[in-house]
Amino acid sequence: MRIVAGVVGAAAGALWSMCAYVALSSRFSADPARDPHGYGLISGTMLAVFAGVVCALTLPCAFPRKGRRRAIRIATPACVITSMLLLAALFTA
Template sequence: MSKPVEYWSPLLGVVAGVLGLLAGAFWLECLYLALRSRLSDDPASDPHGYALIFSTMLSVPSAVTTGFCIAFAVPPRIRGRAIAVAATVLSVGTGLLFVSLFSS
């Protein structure tokens, strides 16, 4: 028997790629806001630390969404390597955000 044609597979990859790209861009924006808040010399830029707190907390679901979408966006032959690299980068980046949140 021949393998059935999966008509939705390319469309699923495109949708997952776009969603992963948007979630990844949001994760980078969270990373930028948290680091800008943490490394700023001007106390008026983020006086209460809300940018640091909320960007750190919002980075977790956006990192999970990015990592989940990568599994569907890349071809099966490189899927394992792509997931390993993405999981490492997203975990280290999000971990650094939590370190910057809880360090004084």
């Protein structure tokens, strides 16, 4: 069970990082031809929020029982803060 949670959490974390990169590079790019319609910003933000939630819920289950509470205390605020920052980048574009 812990191995499956670790694989799913790591895959969701990798998807989150790629989607966050697409969204932020679209938002802060000086070249308007990079993402002219903003689909990278919109879809990157929405997928990153979803993948971040999946990562924050599954990755702490990969830790031993004693370390899960600490992992949850780190993963949950990190997911909430980064999701808020990505949504702020989306809405201020």
